[in-house]
Amino acid sequence: MAFIVKKKISGREYYYLQKSIREGDKVKSKVVAYLGKDLQEAEKKAEQIKMQDQKPSQPEKKQEQSQSNNINSEEKEFISFIQEHGFIWGPEPEIYGGLAGFYTYGPIGKLLKNKVENSVRKIFNANDLRELEGPTVLPDIVWKASGHLDTFSDRIIKCSKCNAIFRADKIIEESHDVAADAFSDEKILKFIKDKNIKCPSCKDNFEQKIERQSLMMKTVVAGEPAALRPETATVTYLPFLRFYNFFRKKFPMGVFQIGKAYRNEISPRQHVLRGREFTQAEGQMFVDPEKKNEWEKYEEIKNIKLPFWDYESQDINSKVKSISIKEALKKGLIKSQAYGWCIWLAYTQFINFGISKERIRLRQHHPDEKAFYADDAWDIEVRLNNYGWTEVCGVHDRTDYDLKQHTKFSNEKLEAKREDGSTFVPHVLEIAFGTDRPTYALIDIFYDKKEESEGKTTFKIPYNMAPIDISIFPLMKKPELLEASKNIKEDLENDFIINYDVSGSIGKRYLRSATIGTPYAITIDFDTLEKNTVTIRDRDTEKQIRIKTKDLKNTLRKLINQEIQFEEAGKII
Structure with missing residues (x-):
C-alpha cells in the first residue's frame, strides 16, 4: 500500500511517496518517489504514479493474448463472422496489439446495439421511467459514500x-x-482442486490462495482524486432532490440511465460479456417502503408465470420451475408486489428482444452472494451457444441504503414526505441491464452457422431487432431504375434503416443482405416504372411478393411488427 508522508528538513516541508513492503516477518516502509514541496502537487503526482503501477505489464499483455487464442474452433468461426461482417472488432487498438476488455462496434454491430438500447428505452418510458444522463467521472467522496472505493x-x-x-x-x-x-x-480453492480446473493459458495448476483486486479506474481531476464510474446507478441517485421535485413529490418515481461504465476487470474474457469499458442501462424505482405491497400494477401481472430458480433449488441442482409471480410472493421467494413487478418488467424486455422462453431463467442470489444491504436479488440469465448460462440483468431491492449513505457523506437530507407529514427515506428497486451482453446474446443465439454444403452462414435475428430493416436493389444500373430506387429510398428512410446496394448480381446482393440479418429486400425493376409495383423478398423463406409502391411503407411496417403474415401482404410470385 502506497501513502504520502511529510518530512521537515531544515525547517522546510517535503513530501514523499512511501510503500509498505513485507520483508520476511516484518513490514517496512520504503520511499518510492519524491513528490515535491506542495501538498496539492504531491497528491497529483502520487495518483499518477499509482495509475502507472496499475498499467498491464508485458506478462499481463501476453496473458491476455494467450487467453484470446485459447478458444475452440467453433467460437473462432463465430468471431471471424462478427468481425468480417462489421459487428464487433477488437480487442482495441488492434494495430497496437490490443488491450483486453476494449472493443469497437462496427457499422452493423452499432446499429444492433442501438436497437437494443432503444428497446430498453421504449419499455422503460412505457412504464413511466424517465431518462437521465449523468457524469462518468466523480470525486472519490462519492465512491467512498457508495462503498465502491x-x-x-x-x-x-x-x-x-x-x-x-x-x-x-x-x-x-x-x-x-x-x-x-x-x-x-x-x-473456491477446494472446488478448483476437486474438479481439477487448470490455468487456461498454460494448463498448469493454480496457487492455493485467494487475493483481491480493486475494480475502480482511478484518475485525477483538478488535483483532486476521482474515479470513472463503475456503474450508472450511483450517479442516478445523486440528483434525487431534483427529480423528487420534478415528479411533483409523487411516488413511485422512476428514472434510468444508458451510458458507459468502467471496471478494472481481472483478465477480461468471453468477448464483450466481460469488458473493462461497457454500456449500462439501469432503471431505478423510488418507492415508499410502506407501499411495496400496495403496488397498483401488480394486479395486471400477478398470474404471469416466470422461470424462478431459487437458491435452495440451485443447491440441490433441481430443475427450474415456472410459477406465477403471485405464488412466488406467497412462498417467500420474492418479498413484495413492487419487486415482483420489476422482475416481470425485466423478463419482458428479453422476450421483446425475441429470445425464446426456453433460453431464459431467473436465478436467485444465494444469501452468501447477496449484497448486505439488498432485501431481494435475482438475476436474469440467458443460455448462450458459446458460453452457456450467462447473467444479462440484475434486479435488486436496495432498500434505503444508497440514499442514507449519500445523506451521511453529503450532509444533505435525501428524504421525502407523505401526505400526513411524516418523513421517510425512499427504497430503491433497481433493474440493471447492460446493453453489451444482450447485443452479444442476440448475435450468439441467431448466428445460423451452415456447413459449406448447406449454403451460406447468415444472421437470422428476429425481424424487429435486425440492424438494417430494408435493402433496396435496383435490378440493373439503368438510369431510370436508379432514379426510381432513390425516390423509394428517400420515401422510406425516415421510418426505416435502409441499405441501398447497386453492386454485383441481384443474387449476390440478396445473399449479402441476408448475411447481416436484413429481413426484407425490395427490388426495383421495369414493372416498377410501368405499373408502380415492386417485389419484396423475405429473408428466411426467400419467397417474393409484389405490391403497389404506394402501399410499401405501411406494408413493411406491418410486416416488421408481425401484424400480418408475409403471404397476406401481397401477391406471391
Missing part, C-alpha cells in the same frame, strides 16, 4: 507456473453451471 473488488487467483491472473469465481463458472460468486475463499 473501499470494497468494490474481485477475488483473484494466480497460476503457479505462468503467473497469469484470473477472477476466481469466473474460472469456475466458465466450465461449471454453479454460482461461484457465493462461495467462500476456501470453497
Whole structure:
C-alpha cells in the first residue's frame, strides 16, 4: 500500500511517496518517489504514479493474448463472422496489439446495439421511467459514500507456473453451471482442486490462495482524486432532490440511465460479456417502503408465470420451475408486489428482444452472494451457444441504503414526505441491464452457422431487432431504375434503416443482405416504372411478393411488427 508522508528538513516541508513492503516477518516502509514541496502537487503526482503501477505489464499483455487464442474452433468461426461482417472488432487498438476488455462496434454491430438500447428505452418510458444522463467521472467522496472505493473488488487467483491472473469465481463458472460468486475463499480453492480446473493459458495448476483486486479506474481531476464510474446507478441517485421535485413529490418515481461504465476487470474474457469499458442501462424505482405491497400494477401481472430458480433449488441442482409471480410472493421467494413487478418488467424486455422462453431463467442470489444491504436479488440469465448460462440483468431491492449513505457523506437530507407529514427515506428497486451482453446474446443465439454444403452462414435475428430493416436493389444500373430506387429510398428512410446496394448480381446482393440479418429486400425493376409495383423478398423463406409502391411503407411496417403474415401482404410470385 502506497501513502504520502511529510518530512521537515531544515525547517522546510517535503513530501514523499512511501510503500509498505513485507520483508520476511516484518513490514517496512520504503520511499518510492519524491513528490515535491506542495501538498496539492504531491497528491497529483502520487495518483499518477499509482495509475502507472496499475498499467498491464508485458506478462499481463501476453496473458491476455494467450487467453484470446485459447478458444475452440467453433467460437473462432463465430468471431471471424462478427468481425468480417462489421459487428464487433477488437480487442482495441488492434494495430497496437490490443488491450483486453476494449472493443469497437462496427457499422452493423452499432446499429444492433442501438436497437437494443432503444428497446430498453421504449419499455422503460412505457412504464413511466424517465431518462437521465449523468457524469462518468466523480470525486472519490462519492465512491467512498457508495462503498465502491473501499470494497468494490474481485477475488483473484494466480497460476503457479505462468503467473497469469484470473477472477476466481469466473474460472469456475466458465466450465461449471454453479454460482461461484457465493462461495467462500476456501470453497473456491477446494472446488478448483476437486474438479481439477487448470490455468487456461498454460494448463498448469493454480496457487492455493485467494487475493483481491480493486475494480475502480482511478484518475485525477483538478488535483483532486476521482474515479470513472463503475456503474450508472450511483450517479442516478445523486440528483434525487431534483427529480423528487420534478415528479411533483409523487411516488413511485422512476428514472434510468444508458451510458458507459468502467471496471478494472481481472483478465477480461468471453468477448464483450466481460469488458473493462461497457454500456449500462439501469432503471431505478423510488418507492415508499410502506407501499411495496400496495403496488397498483401488480394486479395486471400477478398470474404471469416466470422461470424462478431459487437458491435452495440451485443447491440441490433441481430443475427450474415456472410459477406465477403471485405464488412466488406467497412462498417467500420474492418479498413484495413492487419487486415482483420489476422482475416481470425485466423478463419482458428479453422476450421483446425475441429470445425464446426456453433460453431464459431467473436465478436467485444465494444469501452468501447477496449484497448486505439488498432485501431481494435475482438475476436474469440467458443460455448462450458459446458460453452457456450467462447473467444479462440484475434486479435488486436496495432498500434505503444508497440514499442514507449519500445523506451521511453529503450532509444533505435525501428524504421525502407523505401526505400526513411524516418523513421517510425512499427504497430503491433497481433493474440493471447492460446493453453489451444482450447485443452479444442476440448475435450468439441467431448466428445460423451452415456447413459449406448447406449454403451460406447468415444472421437470422428476429425481424424487429435486425440492424438494417430494408435493402433496396435496383435490378440493373439503368438510369431510370436508379432514379426510381432513390425516390423509394428517400420515401422510406425516415421510418426505416435502409441499405441501398447497386453492386454485383441481384443474387449476390440478396445473399449479402441476408448475411447481416436484413429481413426484407425490395427490388426495383421495369414493372416498377410501368405499373408502380415492386417485389419484396423475405429473408428466411426467400419467397417474393409484389405490391403497389404506394402501399410499401405501411406494408413493411406491418410486416416488421408481425401484424400480418408475409403471404397476406401481397401477391406471391
